[in-house]
Amino acid sequence: MTRNVVTVSPAHSVWHAARIMLTGGVSGLPVVDDTGRLLGLITEGDLLRRSELGMSGPIVGGAEQSNDPAREFVRSRSWKVADVMSPQVITVDEDTPVQKVAMLLGVHRIKRLPVMRNGRLVGVVSRADLLKVVSAGKPEPEVKGDDAARRAILARLQDAMVYLSRQPTVDVAAGRVRVAGTVRSSAERDAIRMIVESVAGPGFDDRIEIEGEQ
Incomplete structure (x- = not known):
């Protein structure tokens, strides 16, 4: 997992979060409060419904659609991360087996999982981290006899x-x-x-x- 995780505050601006994602080459950022408590995630997907892109409602066929038009109106126009982020976050602990991490990423079609310790964010594990595990693997030696x-x-x-x-x-x-x-x-x-x-x-x-x- 990645331990030096860049985070944003719920009071940060959406444009600030977007610049961090572009500069850091990441597709999502954990949102934490002043005590380090995880509040949600803001991702590229959350920003695809922005009014700056001409969007004003849910993306048809998107994974996270809301039945509340007012909520979608706010998400597409608010400048605050708190209003745009996804508050329902799937997390894992430090000792979660890699098999379960892969399963969660695949089943929920997400790119990253916050890693928690005693209720506090300590890192993020992503699809790229799993690819590192795969790339480090080697075929088992042939059996002789x-x-x-x-x-x-x-x-x-x-x-x-x-x-x-x-x-x-x-x-x-x-x-x-x-x-x-x-x-x-x-x-x-x-x-x-x-x-x-x-x-x-x-x-x-x-x-x-x-x-x-x-």
């Missing part, structure tokens, strides 16, 4: 059975992997291929058929 490779493949296939309709047969001899069976879709076949390649590398003997194909 026929028996070890077969056991490793079968173990990983078993772990993936929630995604597969049935498990294929796996034989390994003289370093050559042979996989055979029938699956319901090409996606299942791709999942099996990915698992086998993660253990033995590419080039194995794939005899997996898809149901219904001639």
Whole structure:
């Protein structure tokens, strides 16, 4: 996560917040009071409905629409961050697993999550932070030895059975992997291929058929 987070006050002007976002290359800013308590977020999305852009109401199809025309009137014209920000903020704690962070960002279609400690903002975790985790990852080393490779493949296939309709047969001899069976879709076949390649590398003997194909 990013710890040195630039924030704005609810009394700051919308134009001040917009300049900070442009200068810092960020798409959103936490809004905090004088004690550091998180009050909301102001984002690029909040500014897309501004009167300066010719907007005077909710964006059709937008994620955050209001049924109150007066509220949308205020949000499109007020100069105060407090009137424009999104007060309903999804947050995480410092010890939130990265899997849950990714899930929240994806499900809610948001770009960042404030990170809290004892009710106070200590950082922001964003999609870019998750990309850093992905980019730092490396493929697992190939397993050596026929028996070890077969056991490793079968173990990983078993772990993936929630995604597969049935498990294929796996034989390994003289370093050559042979996989055979029938699956319901090409996606299942791709999942099996990915698992086998993660253990033995590419080039194995794939005899997996898809149901219904001639």
